[in-house]
Amino acid sequence: MTLIKSISGIRGTIGGQPSENLTPIDAVKFAASYGSWLKNSRDKKQLKVVVGRDARISGPMIQQLVMNTLVGLGIDVIDLDLSTTPTVEVAVPMEKADGGIILTASHNPKQWNALKLLNEKGEFLNSAEGAEILEMAEKADFDFAEVDDLGSIVKVDHYIDTHIEEVVMLPLVDAKKIAEAGFTVAVDGVNSTGGIAIPKLLKRLGVKVIELYCEPTGHFPHNPEPLKEHLHEISDLVQREKADFGIVVDPDVDRLAFISEDGEMFGEEYTLVACADYVLSKTPGNTVSNLSSSRALRDITEKHGGKYEASAVGEVNVVELMKKNDAVIGGEGNGGIIYPELHYGRDSLVGVALFLSFLAEKQMKVSELRKSYPSYFMSKNKIELTPELDVDEILRQVEQKYSGEEVSTIDGVKIDFPNHWVHLRKSNTEPIIRIYTEAGSQEKADEVAQKMIGEIKEIASLS
Known part of the structure:
Protein backbone atom coordinates (compact mmCIF):
# COMPACT_ATOMS: atom_id res chain seq x y z
CA MET A 1 0.00 0.00 0.00
CA THR A 2 1.26 3.49 -0.78
CA LEU A 3 1.09 7.17 0.19
CA ILE A 4 2.66 9.66 -2.21
CA LYS A 5 3.10 13.26 -1.08
CA SER A 6 3.87 15.73 -3.84
CA ILE A 7 3.55 19.44 -4.56
CA SER A 8 0.26 18.80 -6.40
CA GLY A 9 -1.39 17.06 -3.45
CA ILE A 10 -1.51 13.74 -1.64
CA ARG A 11 -2.32 10.42 -3.29
CA GLY A 12 -2.55 6.97 -1.80
CA THR A 13 -4.32 3.68 -1.35
CA ILE A 14 -7.25 3.38 1.02
CA GLY A 15 -6.81 1.44 4.28
CA GLY A 16 -3.80 0.30 6.28
CA GLN A 17 -1.50 2.32 8.50
CA PRO A 18 -1.51 6.14 8.82
CA SER A 19 1.37 7.89 7.00
CA GLU A 20 1.79 4.80 4.82
CA ASN A 21 -1.60 4.91 3.08
CA LEU A 22 -4.43 7.38 2.53
CA THR A 23 -6.23 6.76 5.82
CA PRO A 24 -8.86 9.01 7.45
CA ILE A 25 -6.09 10.47 9.63
CA ASP A 26 -4.04 11.42 6.55
CA ALA A 27 -7.06 12.92 4.78
CA VAL A 28 -7.76 15.12 7.83
CA LYS A 29 -4.10 16.10 8.27
CA PHE A 30 -3.61 17.24 4.68
CA ALA A 31 -6.99 18.98 4.49
CA ALA A 32 -6.04 20.82 7.69
CA SER A 33 -2.66 21.74 6.23
CA TYR A 34 -4.22 23.11 3.03
CA GLY A 35 -6.89 25.03 4.97
CA SER A 36 -4.30 26.46 7.36
CA TRP A 37 -2.10 27.49 4.44
CA LEU A 38 -5.07 29.30 2.88
CA LYS A 39 -5.78 31.12 6.15
CA ASN A 40 -2.14 32.19 6.43
CA SER A 41 -1.89 33.36 2.81
CA ARG A 42 -5.21 35.24 2.51
CA ASP A 43 -5.91 38.52 4.22
CA LYS A 44 -9.59 37.70 4.74
CA LYS A 45 -11.80 37.00 7.71
CA GLN A 46 -13.95 34.35 5.98
CA LEU A 47 -12.61 31.86 3.45
CA LYS A 48 -14.45 29.62 1.00
CA VAL A 49 -13.29 26.37 -0.67
CA VAL A 50 -14.99 24.37 -3.45
CA VAL A 51 -14.88 20.57 -3.02
CA GLY A 52 -15.85 17.97 -5.64
CA ARG A 53 -15.07 14.31 -6.26
CA ASP A 54 -15.10 11.57 -8.85
CA ALA A 55 -17.21 8.44 -8.27
CA ARG A 56 -14.65 6.32 -6.43
CA ILE A 57 -16.05 4.03 -3.73
CA SER A 58 -13.96 5.83 -1.09
CA GLY A 59 -15.12 9.25 -2.31
CA PRO A 60 -18.00 9.91 0.12
CA MET A 61 -15.83 8.97 3.13
CA ILE A 62 -12.86 11.11 2.08
CA GLN A 63 -15.15 13.98 1.09
CA GLN A 64 -16.85 14.14 4.49
CA LEU A 65 -13.50 14.04 6.28
CA VAL A 66 -12.04 16.80 4.11
CA MET A 67 -15.10 19.08 4.18
CA ASN A 68 -15.60 18.83 7.91
CA THR A 69 -11.92 19.45 8.58
CA LEU A 70 -12.25 22.69 6.63
CA VAL A 71 -15.41 23.53 8.61
CA GLY A 72 -13.40 22.89 11.79
CA LEU A 73 -10.89 25.51 10.64
CA GLY A 74 -13.69 28.04 10.17
CA ILE A 75 -13.73 27.74 6.36
CA ASP A 76 -16.99 27.64 4.37
CA VAL A 77 -17.34 24.80 1.86
CA ILE A 78 -19.17 24.68 -1.47
CA ASP A 79 -19.96 20.98 -1.90
CA LEU A 80 -20.21 19.95 -5.57
CA ASP A 81 -20.33 16.24 -4.60
CA LEU A 82 -20.03 14.15 -7.80
CA SER A 83 -18.16 16.34 -10.26
CA THR A 84 -15.21 16.40 -12.65
CA THR A 85 -11.77 17.91 -12.19
CA PRO A 86 -12.34 20.62 -14.84
CA THR A 87 -15.80 21.38 -13.40
CA VAL A 88 -14.29 22.10 -9.97
CA GLU A 89 -11.66 24.26 -11.67
CA VAL A 90 -14.38 26.26 -13.43
CA ALA A 91 -16.46 26.57 -10.24
CA VAL A 92 -13.71 28.06 -8.03
CA PRO A 93 -13.53 31.50 -9.71
CA MET A 94 -17.28 31.51 -10.39
CA GLU A 95 -17.88 31.08 -6.67
CA LYS A 96 -15.19 33.69 -5.90
CA ALA A 97 -13.69 30.96 -3.70
CA ASP A 98 -10.21 31.03 -2.20
CA GLY A 99 -9.33 27.55 -3.44
CA GLY A 100 -10.58 24.12 -4.33
CA ILE A 101 -9.99 20.45 -3.57
CA ILE A 102 -10.66 17.69 -6.07
CA LEU A 103 -10.93 14.20 -4.60
CA THR A 104 -9.71 11.89 -7.35
CA ALA A 105 -6.79 9.62 -8.14
CA SER A 106 -7.31 10.30 -11.85
CA HIS A 107 -6.53 7.14 -13.88
CA ASN A 108 -5.38 5.04 -10.89
CA PRO A 109 -7.38 1.89 -9.95
CA LYS A 110 -10.28 1.95 -7.48
CA GLN A 111 -8.20 1.40 -4.31
CA TRP A 112 -6.55 4.81 -4.84
CA ASN A 113 -7.78 8.27 -3.99
CA ALA A 114 -6.18 11.71 -3.72
CA LEU A 115 -6.56 15.33 -2.68
CA LYS A 116 -5.69 17.64 -5.59
CA LEU A 117 -5.29 21.24 -4.51
CA LEU A 118 -6.28 24.43 -6.38
CA ASN A 119 -5.67 28.15 -5.90
CA GLU A 120 -8.25 30.95 -6.15
CA LYS A 121 -8.08 30.83 -9.97
CA GLY A 122 -9.05 27.16 -10.03
CA GLU A 123 -5.52 26.22 -11.12
CA PHE A 124 -3.09 23.77 -9.54
CA LEU A 125 -0.70 25.17 -6.95
CA ASN A 126 2.88 25.92 -7.94
CA SER A 127 5.83 24.01 -6.49
CA ALA A 128 6.61 26.56 -3.76
CA GLU A 129 3.00 26.57 -2.52
CA GLY A 130 2.80 22.78 -2.60
CA ALA A 131 6.07 22.46 -0.67
CA GLU A 132 4.78 24.87 1.98
CA ILE A 133 1.64 22.77 2.50
CA LEU A 134 3.66 19.55 2.80
CA GLU A 135 5.89 21.21 5.39
CA MET A 136 2.86 22.37 7.40
CA ALA A 137 1.46 18.84 7.30
CA GLU A 138 4.68 17.46 8.79
CA LYS A 139 4.54 19.95 11.66
CA ALA A 140 0.78 19.41 12.18
CA ASP A 141 0.57 22.75 13.97
CA PHE A 142 -3.07 23.59 13.29
CA ASP A 143 -5.28 26.19 14.96
CA PHE A 144 -8.91 25.09 14.71
CA ALA A 145 -11.87 27.45 15.07
CA GLU A 146 -13.91 27.88 18.23
CA VAL A 147 -17.53 26.79 18.21
CA ASP A 148 -19.02 30.13 17.16
CA ASP A 149 -16.57 30.45 14.28
CA LEU A 150 -17.04 27.08 12.56
CA GLY A 151 -17.50 27.11 8.80
CA SER A 152 -20.57 25.91 6.90
CA ILE A 153 -21.27 23.49 4.04
CA VAL A 154 -23.54 24.52 1.17
CA LYS A 155 -24.39 21.88 -1.44
CA VAL A 156 -24.51 23.17 -5.03
CA ASP A 157 -25.56 20.71 -7.74
CA HIS A 158 -25.67 22.76 -10.95
CA TYR A 159 -22.01 23.08 -11.83
CA ILE A 160 -21.76 20.25 -14.37
CA ASP A 161 -24.65 21.90 -16.24
CA SER A 372 -4.27 13.67 -42.45
CA TYR A 373 -1.74 14.14 -39.62
CA PRO A 374 1.95 13.22 -39.50
CA SER A 375 2.33 9.69 -38.13
CA TYR A 376 4.57 9.30 -35.12
CA PHE A 377 4.98 6.31 -32.85
CA MET A 378 6.14 6.21 -29.23
CA SER A 379 8.04 3.73 -27.11
CA LYS A 380 8.00 4.05 -23.31
CA ASN A 381 10.59 2.14 -21.29
CA LYS A 382 12.52 2.34 -18.04
CA ILE A 383 15.87 1.12 -16.83
CA GLU A 384 16.51 0.21 -13.19
CA LEU A 385 19.94 1.05 -11.83
CA THR A 386 21.66 0.08 -8.58
CA PRO A 387 21.07 2.56 -5.71
CA GLU A 388 24.73 3.60 -5.44
CA LEU A 389 24.82 4.94 -9.00
CA ASP A 390 24.59 8.71 -9.51
CA VAL A 391 21.63 9.06 -11.90
CA ASP A 392 22.23 12.80 -12.36
CA GLU A 393 25.81 12.13 -13.46
CA ILE A 394 24.63 9.50 -15.96
CA LEU A 395 22.17 11.98 -17.46
CA ARG A 396 24.90 14.64 -17.57
CA GLN A 397 27.13 12.28 -19.56
CA VAL A 398 24.31 11.52 -22.01
CA GLU A 399 23.76 15.26 -22.42
CA GLN A 400 27.48 15.78 -23.06
CA LYS A 401 27.62 12.94 -25.59
CA TYR A 402 24.81 14.49 -27.66
CA SER A 403 25.78 18.15 -27.20
CA GLY A 404 25.88 18.54 -30.99
CA GLU A 405 22.13 17.86 -31.20
CA GLU A 406 19.20 19.97 -29.98
CA VAL A 407 19.18 19.20 -26.24
CA SER A 408 16.82 20.35 -23.47
CA THR A 409 17.61 19.86 -19.78
CA ILE A 410 14.59 21.55 -18.19
CA ASP A 411 13.21 18.13 -17.19
CA GLY A 412 15.79 15.37 -17.41
CA VAL A 413 17.45 15.25 -20.82
CA LYS A 414 15.58 15.46 -24.12
CA ILE A 415 17.51 15.03 -27.38
CA ASP A 416 15.79 16.16 -30.57
CA PHE A 417 17.20 14.48 -33.66
CA PRO A 418 15.99 15.43 -37.16
CA ASN A 419 13.60 12.46 -37.44
CA HIS A 420 13.06 11.30 -33.86
CA TRP A 421 13.55 12.26 -30.20
CA VAL A 422 14.56 10.68 -26.90
CA HIS A 423 13.50 11.94 -23.47
CA LEU A 424 15.20 10.64 -20.31
CA ARG A 425 13.68 11.42 -16.89
CA LYS A 426 14.81 10.15 -13.52
CA SER A 427 12.44 8.98 -10.80
CA ASN A 428 12.42 11.11 -7.65
CA THR A 429 11.98 8.09 -5.40
CA GLU A 430 14.09 5.25 -6.87
CA PRO A 431 17.15 4.71 -9.11
CA ILE A 432 15.15 4.49 -12.34
CA ILE A 433 15.55 6.35 -15.62
CA ARG A 434 12.40 6.54 -17.73
CA ILE A 435 13.04 6.50 -21.45
CA TYR A 436 10.52 7.93 -23.92
CA THR A 437 11.19 7.86 -27.65
CA GLU A 438 9.21 8.90 -30.73
CA ALA A 439 9.90 8.19 -34.39
CA GLY A 440 8.17 7.69 -37.75
CA SER A 441 7.55 3.97 -37.08
CA GLN A 442 7.11 1.77 -34.03
CA GLU A 443 10.13 -0.27 -35.04
CA LYS A 444 12.33 2.84 -35.16
CA ALA A 445 11.00 4.14 -31.81
CA ASP A 446 11.73 0.77 -30.17
CA GLU A 447 15.15 0.59 -31.82
CA VAL A 448 16.11 4.07 -30.59
CA ALA A 449 14.95 3.17 -27.07
CA GLN A 450 17.02 -0.02 -26.98
CA LYS A 451 20.07 1.83 -28.29
CA MET A 452 19.73 4.43 -25.53
CA ILE A 453 19.24 1.73 -22.87
CA GLY A 454 22.49 0.14 -24.06
CA GLU A 455 24.34 3.45 -23.86
CA ILE A 456 23.05 4.13 -20.34
CA LYS A 457 24.14 0.66 -19.20
CA GLU A 458 27.58 1.26 -20.69
CA ILE A 459 27.93 4.64 -18.89
CA ALA A 460 26.66 3.03 -15.65
CA SER A 461 29.21 0.19 -15.89
CA LEU A 462 32.05 2.71 -16.12
CA SER A 463 30.75 4.83 -13.20
Missing part, protein backbone atom coordinates in the same frame (compact mmCIF):
# COMPACT_ATOMS: atom_id res chain seq x y z
CA THR A 162 -23.05 25.34 -15.81
CA HIS A 163 -19.72 23.98 -17.08
CA ILE A 164 -21.48 22.52 -20.13
CA GLU A 165 -23.13 25.87 -20.90
CA GLU A 166 -19.77 27.65 -20.59
CA VAL A 167 -18.31 25.19 -23.10
CA VAL A 168 -21.23 25.49 -25.53
CA MET A 169 -21.00 29.29 -25.45
CA LEU A 170 -17.35 29.34 -26.52
CA PRO A 171 -17.04 31.19 -29.87
CA LEU A 172 -15.28 28.25 -31.57
CA VAL A 173 -17.89 25.70 -30.48
CA ASP A 174 -20.36 25.57 -33.38
CA ALA A 175 -23.39 24.02 -31.70
CA LYS A 176 -25.62 24.61 -34.75
CA LYS A 177 -23.26 22.86 -37.16
CA ILE A 178 -22.74 19.96 -34.72
CA ALA A 179 -26.50 19.41 -34.38
CA GLU A 180 -26.97 19.55 -38.16
CA ALA A 181 -24.26 16.90 -38.66
CA GLY A 182 -26.41 14.26 -36.92
CA PHE A 183 -23.54 12.52 -35.12
CA THR A 184 -23.92 9.25 -33.22
CA VAL A 185 -21.25 8.85 -30.55
CA ALA A 186 -20.48 6.03 -28.11
CA VAL A 187 -19.20 6.99 -24.64
CA ASP A 188 -17.27 4.90 -22.09
CA GLY A 189 -17.55 6.76 -18.76
CA VAL A 190 -15.70 4.03 -16.80
CA ASN A 191 -18.54 4.20 -14.20
CA SER A 192 -17.38 7.57 -12.93
CA THR A 193 -18.42 11.19 -13.38
CA GLY A 194 -17.55 11.28 -17.08
CA GLY A 195 -20.64 9.10 -17.44
CA ILE A 196 -22.67 12.06 -16.17
CA ALA A 197 -20.90 14.97 -17.85
CA ILE A 198 -20.00 13.72 -21.35
CA PRO A 199 -23.46 12.34 -22.34
CA LYS A 200 -25.08 15.55 -21.00
CA LEU A 201 -22.74 17.66 -23.11
CA LEU A 202 -23.35 15.56 -26.22
CA LYS A 203 -27.14 15.68 -25.84
CA ARG A 204 -26.95 19.45 -25.32
CA LEU A 205 -25.14 19.62 -28.69
CA GLY A 206 -27.75 17.49 -30.46
CA VAL A 207 -25.64 14.35 -30.64
CA LYS A 208 -27.15 10.85 -30.32
CA VAL A 209 -25.40 9.04 -27.46
CA ILE A 210 -24.72 5.33 -26.95
CA GLU A 211 -23.71 4.88 -23.31
CA LEU A 212 -21.27 2.28 -21.98
CA TYR A 213 -20.38 2.21 -18.27
CA CYS A 214 -21.93 5.60 -17.60
CA GLU A 215 -23.38 4.80 -14.14
CA PRO A 216 -21.22 6.60 -11.53
CA THR A 217 -20.90 3.58 -9.19
CA GLY A 218 -17.12 3.79 -8.78
CA HIS A 219 -16.78 0.13 -9.73
CA PHE A 220 -14.44 0.55 -12.70
CA PRO A 221 -15.27 -2.18 -15.27
CA HIS A 222 -11.73 -2.15 -16.66
CA ASN A 223 -8.42 -0.46 -15.95
CA PRO A 224 -9.46 3.23 -15.92
CA GLU A 225 -6.44 4.53 -17.83
CA PRO A 226 -7.72 5.23 -21.38
CA LEU A 227 -5.17 3.12 -23.25
CA LYS A 228 -5.81 0.83 -26.22
CA GLU A 229 -5.37 -2.42 -24.26
CA HIS A 230 -8.22 -1.44 -21.89
CA LEU A 231 -10.75 -0.33 -24.52
CA HIS A 232 -11.85 -3.41 -26.47
CA GLU A 233 -15.52 -3.06 -25.50
CA ILE A 234 -15.97 0.55 -26.63
CA SER A 235 -14.06 -0.29 -29.81
CA ASP A 236 -16.46 -3.18 -30.56
CA LEU A 237 -19.47 -1.03 -29.64
CA VAL A 238 -18.51 1.76 -32.06
CA GLN A 239 -18.28 -0.74 -34.95
CA ARG A 240 -21.36 -2.73 -34.00
CA GLU A 241 -23.58 0.35 -33.66
CA LYS A 242 -21.98 2.09 -36.67
CA ALA A 243 -21.23 5.13 -34.50
CA ASP A 244 -19.33 8.06 -35.97
CA PHE A 245 -16.73 7.65 -33.23
CA GLY A 246 -16.24 6.78 -29.56
CA ILE A 247 -15.23 8.89 -26.57
CA VAL A 248 -13.28 7.59 -23.58
CA VAL A 249 -12.41 9.58 -20.46
CA ASP A 250 -10.62 8.75 -17.22
CA PRO A 251 -12.49 8.83 -13.87
CA ASP A 252 -12.05 12.58 -13.26
CA VAL A 253 -12.54 13.60 -16.92
CA ASP A 254 -9.31 15.50 -17.63
CA ARG A 255 -7.96 12.91 -20.10
CA LEU A 256 -9.71 12.35 -23.43
CA ALA A 257 -9.28 9.64 -26.06
CA PHE A 258 -11.22 9.00 -29.27
CA ILE A 259 -12.04 5.76 -31.09
CA SER A 260 -12.37 6.09 -34.88
CA GLU A 261 -15.44 4.75 -36.66
CA ASP A 262 -13.46 1.64 -37.67
CA GLY A 263 -12.79 0.76 -34.02
CA GLU A 264 -9.16 1.88 -34.11
CA MET A 265 -7.66 4.26 -31.56
CA PHE A 266 -7.40 7.84 -32.80
CA GLY A 267 -4.43 8.06 -30.45
CA GLU A 268 -4.35 9.96 -27.13
CA GLU A 269 -1.44 12.05 -28.42
CA TYR A 270 -3.58 13.15 -31.37
CA THR A 271 -6.51 14.40 -29.26
CA LEU A 272 -4.54 17.60 -28.62
CA VAL A 273 -3.21 17.68 -32.19
CA ALA A 274 -6.72 17.64 -33.73
CA CYS A 275 -8.15 20.21 -31.29
CA ALA A 276 -5.12 22.45 -31.85
CA ASP A 277 -5.47 22.12 -35.62
CA TYR A 278 -9.04 23.41 -35.35
CA VAL A 279 -8.28 26.23 -32.90
CA LEU A 280 -5.21 27.40 -34.87
CA SER A 281 -7.22 27.45 -38.09
CA LYS A 282 -9.54 30.03 -36.48
CA THR A 283 -7.21 31.83 -34.06
CA PRO A 284 -3.56 31.58 -35.16
CA GLY A 285 -1.07 31.60 -32.31
CA ASN A 286 1.34 29.58 -30.21
CA THR A 287 1.02 26.18 -28.52
CA VAL A 288 2.63 24.34 -25.62
CA SER A 289 2.80 20.70 -24.53
CA ASN A 290 5.25 18.86 -22.32
CA LEU A 291 8.58 17.36 -23.38
CA SER A 292 7.16 13.83 -23.53
CA SER A 293 4.34 14.74 -25.93
CA SER A 294 4.24 14.05 -29.66
CA ARG A 295 6.16 16.14 -32.17
CA ALA A 296 2.97 16.22 -34.25
CA LEU A 297 1.75 19.27 -32.27
CA ARG A 298 4.86 21.18 -33.28
CA ASP A 299 4.29 20.24 -36.93
CA ILE A 300 0.64 21.40 -36.86
CA THR A 301 1.53 24.63 -35.03
CA GLU A 302 4.23 25.52 -37.55
CA LYS A 303 1.84 24.69 -40.42
CA HIS A 304 -0.46 27.42 -39.08
CA GLY A 305 2.44 29.87 -38.64
CA GLY A 306 2.65 29.62 -34.85
CA LYS A 307 5.46 28.80 -32.45
CA TYR A 308 5.55 25.60 -30.40
CA GLU A 309 7.41 25.20 -27.11
CA ALA A 310 7.74 22.29 -24.70
CA SER A 311 7.56 22.52 -20.91
CA ALA A 312 8.67 20.21 -18.14
CA VAL A 313 6.24 17.34 -17.51
CA GLY A 314 3.30 18.30 -15.26
CA GLU A 315 0.15 20.35 -15.87
CA VAL A 316 1.31 23.28 -13.73
CA ASN A 317 4.46 23.56 -15.89
CA VAL A 318 2.45 23.46 -19.13
CA VAL A 319 0.12 26.19 -17.84
CA GLU A 320 3.03 28.38 -16.72
CA LEU A 321 4.66 28.22 -20.17
CA MET A 322 1.31 28.74 -21.93
CA LYS A 323 0.80 31.98 -20.01
CA LYS A 324 4.35 33.11 -20.74
CA ASN A 325 4.00 32.42 -24.48
CA ASP A 326 0.36 33.53 -24.86
CA ALA A 327 -0.49 30.06 -26.20
CA VAL A 328 -3.99 29.79 -27.68
CA ILE A 329 -4.16 26.07 -26.83
CA GLY A 330 -1.94 23.53 -25.13
CA GLY A 331 -1.97 20.47 -22.97
CA GLU A 332 -0.41 17.09 -22.48
CA GLY A 333 -0.03 14.18 -24.85
CA ASN A 334 -2.08 11.93 -22.58
CA GLY A 335 -5.26 13.46 -24.00
CA GLY A 336 -5.32 16.58 -21.83
CA ILE A 337 -6.68 19.70 -23.60
CA ILE A 338 -6.00 23.10 -22.03
CA TYR A 339 -7.99 25.88 -23.72
CA PRO A 340 -7.40 29.24 -21.97
CA GLU A 341 -10.53 30.76 -23.51
CA LEU A 342 -12.41 28.91 -20.76
CA HIS A 343 -9.78 28.09 -18.11
CA TYR A 344 -6.21 26.91 -17.57
CA GLY A 345 -6.83 23.23 -16.85
CA ARG A 346 -7.09 19.96 -18.77
CA ASP A 347 -10.73 19.67 -19.79
CA SER A 348 -12.29 16.77 -21.70
CA LEU A 349 -15.59 18.64 -22.15
CA VAL A 350 -13.81 21.43 -24.01
CA GLY A 351 -11.90 18.85 -26.05
CA VAL A 352 -15.08 17.01 -27.07
CA ALA A 353 -16.84 20.23 -28.15
CA LEU A 354 -13.86 21.50 -30.17
CA PHE A 355 -13.39 18.10 -31.82
CA LEU A 356 -17.08 17.87 -32.77
CA SER A 357 -16.98 21.39 -34.22
CA PHE A 358 -13.93 20.48 -36.30
CA LEU A 359 -15.48 17.23 -37.51
CA ALA A 360 -18.75 18.98 -38.43
CA GLU A 361 -16.81 21.57 -40.41
CA LYS A 362 -14.55 19.03 -42.14
CA GLN A 363 -17.38 16.60 -42.96
CA MET A 364 -14.98 13.69 -42.94
CA LYS A 365 -14.64 10.41 -41.08
CA VAL A 366 -12.55 10.34 -37.92
CA SER A 367 -10.17 7.80 -39.48
CA GLU A 368 -9.66 10.15 -42.44
CA LEU A 369 -8.88 13.04 -40.12
CA ARG A 370 -6.30 10.90 -38.31
CA LYS A 371 -4.63 9.98 -41.61
